[in-house]
Amino acid sequence: MLDFARIVRVALEAQGFRVVLTREGNQGPSFDDRSTLINSISDAVFVSLHVSSTGPIGTARAYSYVFPNQAPGDPADAALTPKTQLFASLSGPRHPGLVEWNLAQSSFVARSQKLSQLAQIQLAQKFQGSPDLPLQAPVRQLRTIAAPAIAIEVSSVAVPNAQKLAQMGQPLADSVARALVDFRASLRGAAASPGEAH
Amino acid sequence: MSRAWKIAAAILVVFVIFALMSIPAMIRSVLGLRRASATAEQSRRSIIQSPISTPTDTRVTAQLFWASPTVPGTLEPSQVQLPLSADPVQRAKQLIAALITQVPTPAQSTLPADATLLQFYLLPNGTAVADFSDALGTETPSGILSEQMAVDSIVRTLGAGVSEVHQLKILIHGQETDTLAGHLDLTGFFPVTAPEPADSPAASPTPAATTSPAPPSPAPTGASNSPAGKPSSP
Numbered sequence: 001m002l003d004f005a006r007i008v009r010v011a012l013e014a015q016g017f018r019v020v021l022t023r024e025g026n027q028g029p030s031f032d033d034r035s036t037l038i039n040s041i042s043d044a045v046f047v048s049l050h051v052s053s054t055g056p057i058g059t060a061r062a063y064s065y066v067f068p069n070q071a072p073g074d075p076a077d078a079a080l081t082p083k084t085q086l087f088a089s090l091s092g093p094r095h096p097g098l099v100e101w102n103l104a105q106s107s108f109v110a111r112s113q114k115l116s117q118l119a120q121i122q123l124a125q126k127f128q129g130s131p132d133l134p135l136q137a138p139v140r141q142l143r144t145i146a147a148p149a150i151a152i153e154v155s156s157v158a159v160p161n162a163q164k165l166a167q168m169g170q171p172l173a174d175s176v177a178r179a180l181v182d183f184r185a186s187l188r189g190a191a192a193s194p195g196e197a198h
Numbered sequence: 199m200s201r202a203w204k205i206a207a208a209i210l211v212v213f214v215i216f217a218l219m220s221i222p223a224m225i226r227s228v229l230g231l232r233r234a235s236a237t238a239e240q241s242r243r244s245i246i247q248s249p250i251s252t253p254t255d256t257r258v259t260a261q262l263f264w265a266s267p268t269v270p271g272t273l274e275p276s277q278v279q280l281p282l283s284a285d286p287v288q289r290a291k292q293l294i295a296a297l298i299t300q301v302p303t304p305a306q307s308t309l310p311a312d313a314t315l316l317q318f319y320l321l322p323n324g325t326a327v328a329d330f331s332d333a334l335g336t337e338t339p340s341g342i343l344s345e346q347m348a349v350d351s352i353v354r355t356l357g358a359g360v361s362e363v364h365q366l367k368i369l370i371h372g373q374e375t376d377t378l379a380g381h382l383d384l385t386g387f388f389p390v391t392a393p394e395p396a397d398s399p400a401a402s403p404t405p406a407a408t409t410s411p412a413p414p415s416p417a418p419t420g421a422s423n424s425p426a427g428k429p430s431s432p
Contacts, residue, residue, distance in 0.1 A: 031376070050341065050342060050381065051341075052339075052340075052341030052342065052343050052344060053339040053340055053341045053344060054270075054271070054339050054341055054343055054344040054347075055270060055271045055341070055343045055344070056270040056271055059271075061342075061343065063342060102385075137342055137346050137382065138382060138383035138386065139342055139381055139382065139383065140376060140377045140381060140382065140383040140385075141381075143383055151342060151381075153341060153342045153343060155271075155343070156341070
């Protein structure tokens, strides 16, 4: 897994991104440790890399977090539960700038979905058999990230030849890098045309 | 050889003979212990997983969701004849037990064979709480896809078979856990909805990645590598 992360880092740095790995070795940072690190960086994008133990071998899937009562594919950032909306309305004026930890991702759902779409387009091209569309799932790590965040899972550790898994590293890195370049472009395009939803 | 050495050798021989005679008995004891342990485990499982039957049981065609044998990574509804109770709690227990024990082939299993449903509660507002044994967390293959399929198979099976259940909370051994097996968020409630007409027996396999838990309480532990890119500074 770390090998994948390092290859992705090189590809991202080649595109001018500053890359921070949430772990460099065999440490086991908690979900909150990782979230603390990422949430302290402004204008960050979070990509969580995973290798599954199941699934069609040689495929890859991008996930964004899905909150309750939110229809999959709903692009609205505000599609939150009444509880969340209540919190937002109460906390907004009273604690400006503060984010409820457990709902940190809620303000970034649409942007995370956009990023997952861009990533899945790339993954589908590079890994035959991968789904054309990204998936949504309550991946725990993403919930406490206050930034556009996706998880990418490649299949699988059950591959008969470990070399095949290693060979997925470079196309995976290229996919992530290309998706982030496109995502950055879409954010800049949206910023240039105010009022456009994203 | 002195007399003392002869006596010592004789005593040694006696000990060796005694030890050799004891070996079969020791082997029998060890095997007996193993059998006793296996029997205890079998008894425990037979108690926990004994078929749940109620006076209102009627044999009906239930829809259970297992992994598709043809499209990996997706769930597929299967029609199974089951005696199901009119009581929603008992019915839910029967369905989940069948989901674990009546899987057509091991490859279609979404829940560990050793997992057991310890308890199932249903609140008047349609909130269900399913308390599973530790095996659900320890033996479910770790990964977003596999954990999602495990939860989805439970949620969809309950959605198809117990209309009184509107959302589901999953506990493991009576405790709320952060994730199922390291990835999928178990801290919230999973919406349970009746399948749409497309989920009929002939329905095509459906991707296992749409359940969503309610946002709730915290807790850590993690395992992945996660690069964070900063897109604004090329």
